[in-house]
Amino acid sequence: MIAISVLTNPEWPKCTVGATVCGRLQRWQASSHTSCNNPESTVNPVGAALFSTIRLSPLGVGPHDSYNHPIFPFAKTTEPMTESVLDYMTRLGRAARAASRVIGRASTAQKNRALQAAANALDAARAELTAANELDLAAGRANGLEPAMLERLALTPARIDSMIVGLRQVASLPDPVGAIRDMSYRPSGIQVGKMRVPLGVIGIIYESRPNVTIDAASLCLKSGNATILRGGSEAIHSNRAIAACIQRGLAEAGLPAAVVQVVETTDREAVGALISMPEFVDVIVPRGGKGLIERISRDARVPVIKHLDGICHVYVAEHADLDKARRIAFNAKTYRYGICGAMETLLVDQSVAAEFLPEMARQFREKGVELRGCERTLKIIEAVPATEQDWSTEYLAAILSIRVVDGLDQAIEHINRYGSHHTDSIVTEHQAQARQFMAEVDSSSVMINTPTCFADGFEYGLGAEIGISTDKLHARGPVGLEGLTCEKYVVIGDGQLRGQESL
Secondary structure, three states: OOOOOOOOOOOOOOOOOOOOOOOOHHHHHHOOOOOOOOOOOOOOHHHHHHHHOOOOOOOOOOOOOOOOOOOOOOOOOOOOOOOOHHHHHHHHHHHHHHHHHHHHOOOHHHHHHHHHHHHHHHHHOHHHHHHHHHHHHHHHHHOOOOHHHHHHHOOOHHHHHHHHHHHHHHHHOOOOOOOEEEEEEOOOOOEEEEEEEEOOEEEEEEOOOOHHHHHHHHHHHHOOOEEEEEOOHHHHHHHHHHHHHHHHHHHHOOOOHHHEEEOOOOOOHHHHHHOOOOOOOOEEEEEOOHHHHHHHHHHOOOOEOOOOOOOEEEEEOOOOOHHHHHHHHHHHHHOOOOOOOOEEEEEEEOOOHHHHHHHHHHHHHHOOOEEEEOHHHHOOOOOEEOOHHHHHOOOOOOEEEEEEEOOHHHHHHHHHHHOOOOEEEEEOOOHHHHHHHHHHOOOOEEEEOOOHHHOOOOOOOOOOOOEEEOOOOOOOEEEOOHHHEEEEEEEEOOOOOOOOOOO
8 A cells, every 4th residue: 555645735827818709700610510724823803804704604505395387498499590699699708797796706505505496496397308308319310310429418317316416416515715725924914815716707618418517507606607508509408408497596596597508509600709708708618529629729719628638548567466457457448438537558567567468358358348459468468459549549439558668667658648648547566656657647637556537526526527627727637616716816914015014
């Protein structure tokens, strides 16, 4: 068992961009589309009063009675727009900016009330949700959607249950907004610290899974942000139905409907407008295929929180417990093939490869995993010869590439060259090796004796996540409530004047 002591000092730099709407809409349309940490310190009377008023409201509210009447008709047809897409999106953006000022100062209890009421509304609207989803599924089948896409699109009773539970879980999470840290006295007598505040307006662009509407809306609401949600056209009816339930919750809590807005048009020009409105939108979070995220990252005039690939590695080191290593590698690959934390490349130290690989390969073959190996791997087990492209491929399928490496340094070099800076793990009982791996692998999550599929906001204790970022600014790794906020400096004085400290 390796124990690593960790020092944390999170910093969340803010990105600011200033520009006007338009700019890149034509290029977007022309492109192809795819899918006080010092409790013993004293404060002056003004500071004490300030601290006594900062977010001390209760974190939870009691459950409300379920709604027993229809919400409103969800399965409405798409009506022709009477305004341009740009005018429509500008109207949404302006409303979101105004709503962000309201939700940004809302109490924790008020936000939790909205979340609990939205959960009750979802529970009461199961029939309407199912009917709206059936419209999307029927359209998807008619349009030839792949079975995997249809499965992601379906709102099963279990998924509706999960959405309801998710809302209640987010309501139970600590509210990061208003938290103050690192207050300290300066020689001048002033106190300086940092306060956590919402980002403002978050635009979220995602594809077929309608349950993302609840995940995104709940996290943005709890973190004090307004949000504009642009889901895939294939889920338009489901997203409208879910949005209606969320807006019921907002109304119950006395919050404006524009805190959560779902883009009603399926016109792809709306995406180009959303990512080109820095005066209304503070950050964009895309969730979808690599092509979609690449185009948004290229064309956006608003900061983007993203990851393109999940090319994750497990390295079985010289001093690994090989039975433990097999269990970890098997779980990392086969827990779920389609998640971004699935292992795509297995690296094995040459000193243990001959002992480790035969039994490992047998287990993978029994599970139906296709193995692709380097030349040294092919001398030990039967596998398809790996190409250079395999090392930089996110399969999201029952395919695994295997490479035998000469040692820790070569493993780290391989990961930093071919990986996507997402999640990488070492299996070893050698503490110095573990520390080197942890320090030198340039990924948002680095693991020791743990399968990469643990890369998940819920597993990290965040309650939920809006996505995983492989960027270094503003957030890195699973993005939960805290990742949807930033920090501003707060300075408290009692009449001190600069340059007159000695007076």
